[in-house]
Amino acid sequence: MIVFQQVGLRYGLGPEVLRDVSFALQPGSFHFLTGASGAGKSSLLSLLYLARLPSRGTVHMFGRDVARMARRDLPGLRRRIGTVFQDFRLLDHLSVIDNVALPLRVQGADETQLREHAAELLVWVGLGEHLDALPPTLSGGQKQRVAIARAVIGRPKLLIADEPTGNVDDRIALRLMRLFEELNRLGTTIVVATHNMQLVRESRHPELRLEAGALVQIAKAA
Amino acid sequence: MAGFGFGRGSELALERDRERRWIAAVVAALAFLATLALGLALALSGTAKRWQANFAGTLTVELPAGADPAPALALLRADPAVAAATQISRAAAEALLSPWLGAGNLQDLPIPVLIDVRLAAGAAPNLAALGARLEAAAPDAAIDDHGRWLGGFLALARAAGLVAAIVLAAVGLAAASCVAFATRAGLAMHREAVDLLHLVGAPDGYIAVQFARAAMRLAFAGAGLGAAGAALVLVAASAVASSSATLAFPLPALGWSDWLLLACVPFAATLVAAAAAYGTVMRNLARIL
Ligand SMILES: Nc1ncnc2c1ncn2[C@@H]1O[C@H](COP(=O)(O)OP(=O)(O)O)[C@@H](O)[C@H]1O
Ligand SMILES: [Mg+2]
Numbered sequence: 001m002i003v004f005q006q007v008g009l010r011y012g013l014g015p016e017v018l019r020d021v022s023f024a025l026q027p028g029s030f031h032f033l034t035g036a037s038g039a040g041k042s043s044l045l046s047l048l049y050l051a052r053l054p055s056r057g058t059v060h061m062f063g064r065d066v067a068r069m070a071r072r073d074l075p076g077l078r079r080r081i082g083t084v085f086q087d088f089r090l091l092d093h094l095s096v097i098d099n100v101a102l103p104l105r106v107q108g109a110d111e112t113q114l115r116e117h118a119a120e121l122l123v124w125v126g127l128g129e130h131l132d133a134l135p136p137t138l139s140g141g142q143k144q145r146v147a148i149a150r151a152v153i154g155r156p157k158l159l160i161a162d163e164p165t166g167n168v169d170d171r172i173a174l175r176l177m178r179l180f181e182e183l184n185r186l187g188t189t190i191v192v193a194t195h196n197m198q199l200v201r202e203s204r205h206p207e208l209r210l211e212a213g214a215l216v217q218i219a220k221a222a
Numbered sequence: 223m224a225g226f227g228f229g230r231g232s233e234l235a236l237e238r239d240r241e242r243r244w245i246a247a248v249v250a251a252l253a254f255l256a257t258l259a260l261g262l263a264l265a266l267s268g269t270a271k272r273w274q275a276n277f278a279g280t281l282t283v284e285l286p287a288g289a290d291p292a293p294a295l296a297l298l299r300a301d302p303a304v305a306a307a308t309q310i311s312r313a314a315a316e317a318l319l320s321p322w323l324g325a326g327n328l329q330d331l332p333i334p335v336l337i338d339v340r341l342a343a344g345a346a347p348n349l350a351a352l353g354a355r356l357e358a359a360a361p362d363a364a365i366d367d368h369g370r371w372l373g374g375f376l377a378l379a380r381a382a383g384l385v386a387a388i389v390l391a392a393v394g395l396a397a398a399s400c401v402a403f404a405t406r407a408g409l410a411m412h413r414e415a416v417d418l419l420h421l422v423g424a425p426d427g428y429i430a431v432q433f434a435r436a437a438m439r440l441a442f443a444g445a446g447l448g449a450a451g452a453a454l455v456l457v458a459a460s461a462v463a464s465s466s467a468t469l470a471f472p473l474p475a476l477g478w479s480d481w482l483l484l485a486c487v488p489f490a491a492t493l494v495a496a497a498a499a500y501g502t503v504m505r506n507l508a509r510i511l
Contacts, residue, residue, distance in 0.1 A: 051421060052511055071508060072425070079423035089418050093235050105231060106424035154423070 001027045001062060001189060002048070002158070008056030009043055016055070017043050019213045025191070027157070030184045032200045033193040035210035041193040042086065044210065045162050048191060049083040050074065062157070079107060082156030086163045088147040090135040096146050097122060097131040103154040114153075121149040141168050148179070158189045165196050173199065231428050233419060234412050236436035241411070242404045245437070246444035249397055249491055253448030256393040257487045261456040263379075263386030264480040270372075270379035277368045281339040281349075283307075283356065284364045287332035294337060294360040301352065303345035310336040397491060398498040401437050405502040408433060416507075430503035434496040441495030445488035453484060 002025040009018040017040045025031065033041050046052050047059055050066060059066045061077060069077070082103075090099050097118045098105075104114040122128055125145040135143055144164065151159060161180070165173035177199065184190045191208075194200065200207055209216050236242075283298065285291060291309050298307035310318075315333050323331075341347065349365055356363040409416060419429055460475060476484075 049421060050511070051417070074511070075420075075423045075425045078421060083421065089414070091233055091415055091418065093238075094233060098233075102233065102419075103422040105233075106419060106422055106428050150422070 001025055003060040004047075004054075004057065005060075006057035007047065007054045007059060009040075009047065009052070010055045017213050018047075018054075018210075021057070021210075021213075021215045023208060023215060025158075025189055027189055028184070028187050030180070030190045030205040031192070032203070032205055032207045033191055033210065034195060034197065034200060034207055037195065039210040040213045041210055042162055043213075045083075045160050045191070045193055048158070049081050049160050050078050075106075079103065079154055080157045082151035082154060082159045084144070084147045084151045084159075084161040084164050086166065088135075088143045090143060090146055090150075092135050095132045095134060096127060096138070099135065099146055100149045100153055102150060107154075118149070118153060121153055122146075125149050141172055144168065144176075148176075152183065152188075156188065158191070159183060161190075161192045163193055163195070165194055165199060177203070231424070231432055232435075234415055234429070234432045234436075236408060236412070236432055237439065239408060239411070239436070242408060242436070242440065245400060245404050245495075246440040246447075248400050249441045249444030249495065250448035250451075252393045252397050253445035253487055253491050254452045255448075256390050256491075257449040257452030257484055258455060259386040259389035259393075260487065261452060261476060261480070261484055263382045264483065265456075265460075265476055266379040266382045268475065268477060268480060270376050273372060273375065277372055279341045279343070279345075280368070281341065282366045282368070283337040283339055284366060285335040285337070285360055286362045287334050289335050289360060289362070291335050291337060291360075294356060294363055297355060297359045298337065298339055301347065303342055303347035303352075304339055305342040305345075306340040308338050310338050394490075394494050397441070398494050401441065401495045401498040402502040405433050405437065405499045406506060408436070409503060409506055417510075420507075420511075426504055426507040429507065430500045433503045434500040437495040437499035438492050442488060442492040445491035449484065449487045449491075453481075456484075 004024070005022050007018060007021040008016045010016045021044065033044065035041050047054055048061075050061070053059070053067055062080060064073075064077070066077075091102075094102075097115065100121060101114045101118040104117065105111075119128070119131055122131055125148060127142060127145055127149070130138065130142065135146065138146065148161075148164075151161075159180070164176055168176070173196065180190050180192060283294060285294060295307055295309065298304050312333060315336055319331075319333070349367060353363075353365050356365065416429055456476065
C-alpha cells in the first residue's frame with residue numbers, strides 16, 4: 001500500500017535528513033517509528049502525510065507515485081490519511097467541533113451530518129462537554145484528543161501519529177495505544193512515531209528505526 | 223467530489239484581518255476615479271448623440287447681411303433633396319446669438335441672413351454641387367451642414383470615451399494588483415492554516431474562495447463608497463452647470479441608462495477583486511505541495 005524506495009530528503013540546500021530510506025507498509029499493519037530526537041522521524045512522516053515530496057527516490061502511496069501525481073488528485077489522496085501532528089495544529093479561532101469537522105467540511109460533506117459525526121467522535125474521546133470550547137482553553141491532553149478525533153473523522157486508511165505520547169502521562173499514553181490498537185483492528189494502517197521505547201517493547205508491533213536519517217532495521221518484537 | 227469547495231468554508235477567518243483593510247480605501251479611490259471618468263465620458267457622448275440627432279438632415283444656408291433671400295429660397299425649394307427651406311427671422315437669429323453676445327447688443331449688428339433647410343428623408347445631396355448652384359443664384363452664399371462643428375464635438379466625445387476606457391483599464395489593473403499583493407500577504411500570514419487545510423484534503427479552490435470572498439467584501443465596501451462619492455460630484459457638477467447662465471453649452475446630462483452603467487462600477491470592482499484574489503491564491507498554491 002505504501003512503498004518507499006531509496007528515499008532521500010533535504011531541506012533547501014541543507015544536508016540530507018533522510019538517506020536511502022526503503023520500506024513497505026502492508027494494509028492493516030501497525031508500525032512504530034523510533035529514533036533519537038533529530039533522527040528524521042517527523043521528516044519521514046511528513047512524506048507519508050504528503051506535506052512534501054522526496055528529494056530523491058520514489059514514494060508510492062495507495063499505488064500511486066506521488067511525484068507523478070496531478071495536483072488535483074492530491075486532496076483525494078490526503079483524505080485517505082489521518083494525521084495527529086506533534087504540535088496538534090488545531091485552528092485556535094475555531095471551536096473544538098469545527099476543528100474536528102474540518103476534514104469532512106473541506107470535502108463538502110453535509111453540514112448536519114458532519115456536525116453529528118464530529119460530536120459523536122468528541123464524546124468517544126471524552127470531550128462531549130467541550131464541543132464549543134476554543135482550543136486555547138484546553139489542556140494539552142484535551143487538545144491531543146481533539147487532534148485524534150480530527151485525524152479519524154474521515155475514516156482514513158492510514159493513521160499517522162507523531163509522538164502522541166510525548167506530552168501525556170503513562171496512563172494516558174496507554175489509553176492512546178489502546179485506541180490505536182482498536183482502530184488498527186478495524187483495518188486502519190497505523191504508523192506511530194515515538195521515542196518511548198518502553199511502549200515499543202511492550203507492544204507486539206514491528207519497529208522502523210531511524211538513525212541519523214537512515215533506516216537501520218525493521219525489527220519484529222519477540 | 224466537491225472539487226471547487228464553494229460556500230461554507232471560512233476557517234481562515236480572513237474577515238478578522240485588519241492588515242488588509244487598506245484595500246478598501248485604495249479601491250474606494252480607484253472606483254471614485256473610474257466612476258468620474260466614466261460619468262464624464264457618458265455625459266459627453268450623450269450630448270454628442272443628442273446634437274447629432276437634432277442636426278441630422280438639416281443644413282443652414284448663410285447669406286451676407288442684407289442680402290435678398292428669395293433666389294436662394296427658390297433654388298432650394300426646387301431641389302428634390304430639400305423638404306423645406308425657411309428663412310430664420312431676425313428675432314430668432316438674435317435669440318440664437320444672445321447667449322454668446324448678450325441681449326441688447328445686437329440691434330446694430332449686421333446679422334447674416336439664415337435659411338434653415340430640412341432635407342427630404344434619406345436624401346444625401348451633393349453639397350459641393352448644391353453650393354455651386356447657390357453661389358450662382360446668390361453670391362457669397364455658404365452652406366453649413368454643421369458637420370465640421372459637430373465633427374469636432376463628436377471627436378471630443380470619442381476622445382473622452384477613449385480616455386475613460388484607458389482610465390477604467392488602468393484603474394482595474396491597479397485594483398487587481400493591490401488585491402493580488404494583499405492576497406499574497408494574507409497567504410503568507412495564514413500559511414500554517416492554509417497548510418493544514420491542504421493536509422486534511424482541501425482542494426486549492428476551497429482556500430482560494432475564502433480569499434476571494436474576503437477581497438470581495440473589502441472591494442465592494444470601498445468601491446461602493448468611491449462610486450457614491452463620484453456620483454455626488456457628477457450631480458453637483460451638473461447642478462452648478464445648469465444654474466450658471468453664462469454656460470452656453472448644452473448641459474452634459476446623464477440619462478438613467480448612464481446612471482445604471484455607473485452603478486455597475488462597484489460590482490465590476492468586486493468582480494475584479496474576486497478574480498484577482500482567486501487567481502493569486504491558485505497560482506501561489508500551485509507552487510507549494
Ligand atoms: N523544516 C525544516 N527545515 C530545515 N531542517 C529541518 C526541518 N525540519 C527538520 N529539520 C531537520 O531535519 C532533521 C530531522 O528532524 P526531524 O525530522 O524533526 O527529526 P525527529 O522528528 O526525529 O526529531 C533535524 O536535523 C532537523 O533539524
Ligand atoms: Mg519530531
